[in-house]
Amino acid sequence: xxxxAVKELPRVLLFRLRRLDAPLPDFLAAAVxxxxxxxxxxxxxxxxxxxxxxxxxxxxxxxxxxxxxxxVDHIDLRECARRGVAVANSGTVYxxxxxxxxxxxxxxxxxxxxxxxxxxxxxxxxxxxxxxxxTKVRGKRVGIIGLGNIGSLIAKRLEAFGxxxxxxxxxxNDSVSYxxxxxxxxxxxxxxxxxxxxxxxxxxxHIVNKDVLEALGKDGIIINIGRGANVDEKELIRALKxxxxxxxxxxxxxxxxxxxxxxxxMDNVVMTNHVAVFTSESRAEVRxxxxxxxxxxxxxxxxxTPLVPPR
Amino acid sequence: xxxxAVKELPRVLLFRLRRLDAPLPDFLAAAVxxxxxxxxxxxxxxxxxxxxxxxxxxxxxxxxxxxxxxxVDHIDLRECARRGVAVANSGTVYxxxxxxxxxxxxxxxxxxxxxxxxxxxxxxxxxxxxxxxxTKVRGKRVGIIGLGNIGSLIAKRLEAFGxxxxxxxxxxNDSVSYxxxxxxxxxxxxxxxxxxxxxxxxxxxHIVNKDVLEALGKDGIIINIGRGANVDEKELIRALKxxxxxxxxxxxxxxxxxxxxxxxxMDNVVMTNHVAVFTSESRAEVRxxxxxxxxxxxxxxxxxTPLVPPR
Numbered sequence: 001x002x003x004x005a006v007k008e009l010p011r012v013l014l015f016r017l018r019r020l021d022a023p024l025p026d027f028l029a030a031a032v033x034x035x036x037x038x039x040x041x042x043x044x045x046x047x048x049x050x051x052x053x054x055x056x057x058x059x060x061x062x063x064x065x066x067x068x069x070x071x072v073d074h075i076d077l078r079e080c081a082r083r084g085v086a087v088a089n090s091g092t093v094y095x096x097x098x099x100x101x102x103x104x105x106x107x108x109x110x111x112x113x114x115x116x117x118x119x120x121x122x123x124x125x126x127x128x129x130x131x132x133x134x135t136k137v138r139g140k141r142v143g144i145i146g147l148g149n150i151g152s153l154i155a156k157r158l159e160a161f162g163x164x165x166x167x168x169x170x171x172x173n174d175s176v177s178y179x180x181x182x183x184x185x186x187x188x189x190x191x192x193x194x195x196x197x198x199x200x201x202x203x204x205x206h207i208v209n210k211d212v213l214e215a216l217g218k219d220g221i222i223i224n225i226g227r228g229a230n231v232d233e234k235e236l237i238r239a240l241k242x243x244x245x246x247x248x249x250x251x252x253x254x255x256x257x258x259x260x261x262x263x264x265x266m267d268n269v270v271m272t273n274h275v276a277v278f279t280s281e282s283r284a285e286v287r288x289x290x291x292x293x294x295x296x297x298x299x300x301x302x303x304x305t306p307l308v309p310p311r
Numbered sequence: 312x313x314x315x316a317v318k319e320l321p322r323v324l325l326f327r328l329r330r331l332d333a334p335l336p337d338f339l340a341a342a343v344x345x346x347x348x349x350x351x352x353x354x355x356x357x358x359x360x361x362x363x364x365x366x367x368x369x370x371x372x373x374x375x376x377x378x379x380x381x382x383v384d385h386i387d388l389r390e391c392a393r394r395g396v397a398v399a400n401s402g403t404v405y406x407x408x409x410x411x412x413x414x415x416x417x418x419x420x421x422x423x424x425x426x427x428x429x430x431x432x433x434x435x436x437x438x439x440x441x442x443x444x445x446t447k448v449r450g451k452r453v454g455i456i457g458l459g460n461i462g463s464l465i466a467k468r469l470e471a472f473g474x475x476x477x478x479x480x481x482x483x484n485d486s487v488s489y490x491x492x493x494x495x496x497x498x499x500x501x502x503x504x505x506x507x508x509x510x511x512x513x514x515x516x517h518i519v520n521k522d523v524l525e526a527l528g529k530d531g532i533i534i535n536i537g538r539g540a541n542v543d544e545k546e547l548i549r550a551l552k553x554x555x556x557x558x559x560x561x562x563x564x565x566x567x568x569x570x571x572x573x574x575x576x577m578d579n580v581v582m583t584n585h586v587a588v589f590t591s592e593s594r595a596e597v598r599x600x601x602x603x604x605x606x607x608x609x610x611x612x613x614x615x616t617p618l619v620p621p622r
Contacts, residue, residue, distance in 0.1 A: 097422075100448040100472060104418030111408075111590070113415050114428045116583035121575045125568040125584045136592040137411040160471035161411060257436040264432045272427035273436045279422070281447040 024049065028058040037061035040294060043075075044068050051075040056083055064297045064310070068286050070094045070150075070277055071227060073200040077308055084311035088293045091305030092149045093285045094277040099153035101276035102195055102225040105249030106142070106158070108270045109221050110135050110193075115267045138162035143191030145184060145207060146198025146226065147173055154195055166191055169198070184208070188215035193223060200227035210235040213245055221247045225276045228254040237262050240269065251276040335360065339369040348372035351605060354386075355379050362386040367394055375608045375621065379597050381405045381461075381588050382538060384511040388619055395622035399604045402616030403460045404596045405588040410464035412587035413506055413536040416560030417453070417469070419581045420532050421446050421504075426578045449473035454502030456495060456518060457509025457537065458484055465506055477502055480509070495519070499526040504534060511538035521546040524556055532558045536587045539565040548573050551580065562587040 022030070031038050041062050043049055051065055056079060067075060067089045080087050108114050111134040119131060140163050144151045147167040155165045155178060165178040168187045172180040181187035184207055188194050194216055198204045208222065208231040216222070222245065224231050233254040239245045240263075247268035253259050256274055263269050292304050303309060333341070342349050352373050354360055362376055367390060378386060378400045391398050419425050422445040430442065453469050455462045455478040466476045466489060476489040479498045483491040492498035495518055499505050505527055509515045519533065519542040527533070533556065535542050544565040550556045551574075558579035564570050567585055574580050603615050614620060 096449045096473065097447060100418055101422055101424070103472075104415060104422055104424050107411055107415030108419060108424055111412055111415055112586070113412070113419055113581065113583055114425045116586055117425045117428075117581055120570055120582040120584050123570075123572070123575070125570065129568070131584055131586060131589075133589050133591045133594065134586065136408060136590040138407045157468075157471045160468045161414075162407065257440070259431055259434075259436065261434070264434070270424065270428055271431040272424055273431050273442055275423070275427055275442060275445065278442075278444050279447040280444045283444065 024055075025058060028055070032059055032061055040064040040066065040297060042066045042068065042290060042294075049074060051080070051087075053079050056080070056085060064088075064294075066290055066293055068290060070098065071199060072307060073227060075307075081308045085308065086297060086303065086306065086310040087308040088297075088303045088305050089307055090286050090289050093289055094282055095149040095153055097279050097282050098150045098197075098225050098276045099157060101251060101272070102150075102154050102197065102223055102249075103157045105225070105251065105270050105272070106193060106195070106221075106223050107137055109223070109247045109249045109268070110137055110140070112267075114270050118267075139164070140192045141166060141190060142193045142195060143167065143181070143187040144178075144195045144197055145169075145187070145230075146196070146204075147176070147178070148197070148199075150225070151195070151197035152176070154197060163193075170203075184212055185215050188212045188220070189217075191216065192219065193221045196222070196224040196226040196230045198226050198230060200229055205229050206232040208232065208236070210239075213239045216245055218244055218246060220245045221249070223249040225251045228252040228256060233260065240266055335366075336369060339366070343370055343372055351375040351377065351608060353377045353379065353601060353605075360385060362391070362398075364390050367391070367396060375399075375605075377601055377604055379601060381409065382510055383618060384538060386618075392619045396619065397608065397614065397617065397621040398619040399608075399614045399616050400618055401597050401600050404600055405593055406460040406464055408590050408593050409461045409508075409536050409587040410468060412562060412583070413461075413465050413508065413534055413560075414468045416536070416562065416581050416583070417504060417506070417532075417534050418448055420534070420558045420560045420579070421448055421451070423578075425581050429578075450475070451503045452477060452501060453504045453506060454478065454492070454498040455489075455506045455508055456480075456498070456541075457507070457515075458487070458489070459508070459510075461536070462506070462508035463487070465508060474504075481514075495523055496526050499523045499531070500528075502527065503530065504532045507533070507535040507537040507541045509537050509541060511540055516540050517543040519543065519547070521550075524550045527556055529555055529557060531556045532560070534560040536562045539563040539567060544571065551577055 039061055062085060064086045065080060070090060072089055075087060077087060138161060142158050142163045143166040144155055145168050147169045158165060166181060166187055167178050168181045168184050196208060213235055237260055240248060249270040251272045252274055259271060263271060289305060296303050350372055373396060375397045376391060381401060383400055386398060388398060450473060452475045455466055458478040458480045469476060477492060477498055478489050479492045479495050507519060524546055548571055551559060560581040562583045563585055570582060574582060600616060607614050
């Protein structure tokens with residue numbers, strides 16, 4: 001984020017809240033004690049920083065919070081709105097990349113690509129002619145939890161593979177023809193693959209729980225590119241171990257960067273290190289979006305990707 | 312293939328030409344010496360058996376050859392036609408699965424899914440916060456060599472990801488709007504990703520050679536779901552080693568099941584063991600197609616998926 005353009009913004013102090021040199025309260029206290037205290041905060045990554053009442057209490061000069069991430073579960077939007085602190089994030093910059101990664105993991109799990117990779121690299125192919133078959137992508141019923149930007153792009157891609165798309169979200173979307181399920185449990189019961197593409201909030205924490213896994217069943221597959229805590233990880237591992245679901249593709253985990261070691265020995269699981277949002281191109285796009293939003297805020301123009309508009 | 316339905320076909324001997332108990336000439340001699348010699352041959356897999364003049368010389372009773380595979384580089388179609396031996400294969404049964412696998416490998420290589428998998432399984436994530444970024448799928452120019460059934464399905468899928476499709480084939484296909492290149496070299500020069508989806512024959516052996524790899528360039532990626540010998544494997548490995556291309560996704564190799572050990576240490580290569588055609592569902596579909604073609608042949612009806620029709 002430390003691009004020259006950001007640094008040249010007039011009379012503004014920006015700060016990164018990642019890999020802080022000092023504990024957060026000290027860092028914030030030092031920033032607001034400056035002669036020209038920061039009016040905007042840019043949260044890069046943000047997994048370790050929560051923008052909540054105590055953060056805002058400590059930074060009365062801050063009137064705009066920009067988060068470079070896609071999710072905003074670390075920002076108390078209601079508290080920001082109550083205090084007149086504007087909030088923006090990177091908007092849909094990541095959506096296509098996350099959708100691509102989700103579809104890549106879905107194909108990978110169904111067709112056993114990473115498992116075949118390990119098999120070939122181990123040098124076992126010449127000795128073992130037979131190899132466990134994967135399963136077809138075409139015709140699979142894919143239930144998407146959360147049909148926002150990312151979920152919609154996943155659906156669009158999977159339609160081209162001949163998948164049947166179902167979805168669950170807070171409310172039905174009349175602009176799509178996919179079958180809507182108001183209950184995640186019912187969605188799981190009718191789906192071969194369940195894709196978690198919703199935001200994390202109190203309603204969606206452990207939205208995939210023991211009952212939903214049970215409904216998905218022994219041939220079912222979970223793909224999670226939302227947040228780790230959208231899935232009850234302990235129950236997921238238990239279901240995988242006992243063969244009560246068939247496999248999983250996981251880009252996110254409940255206690256990142258910790259991944260439960262039990263998953264390491266499972267051949268029917270594909271795991272990536274929360275990289276669905278990251279490509280070399282998206283990093284540049286995020287920088288541009290960050291700068292454009294800051295420029296808009298400081299020049300009194302409407303924010304480009306607002307979550308809470310300036311008062 | 313040993314389904315009851317096949318066995319019940321009247322007055323027919325079918326034989327598998329894979330994992331023979333005896334050398335092929337002895338096996339064929341024994342079959343034709345039977346009181347009711349076989350009139351049809353079903354080649355399962357077929358990587359080790361060539362149906363050529365000497366095969367046909369040894370089996371004068373055979374009037375129909377069915378190959379369960381997708382490719383027919385092991386069958387001399389011209390020689391079969393000259394002798395009035397009908398030939399059929401599994402037609403388009405595999406096409407969607409192969410296309411899915413190709414797209415899966417393409418996303419995998421671009422987004423480094425299998426590499427991230429190894430990283431996570433190694434337990435390195437907590438210690439190494441930073442991870443090499445992948446590159447976006449959207450906007451990539453994908454050059455497809457061979458716009459047959461499989462190539463067309465790959466194109467259709469990648470359009471949904473926002474890729475730009477180019478192609479090379481023996482002749483231009485007027486029913487598609489993708490940009491056509493009569494030269495593979497020129498196609499490679501204009502493409503970010505080159506997908507090999509053509510049949511193997513004398514014109515397409517090493518169709519991806521040193522010059523084509525050079526034209527593809529250091530940011531370019533090769534995906535091969537055709538045949539190993541469509542690519543000059545030695546030159547491919549040399550180009551990968553020297554960083555003259557960026558990565559590869561390979562389901563096929565020149566000397567299967569042998570895979571050059573130099574590939575095992577490359578993080579930018581995704582390898583699978585010639586499984587793009589295989590899913591549990593396609594195996595059943597192939598069995599049905601085999602039976603239907605045999606029934607058609609023996610009842611004098613038109614073959615369902617003929618390559619050389621009966622005389």
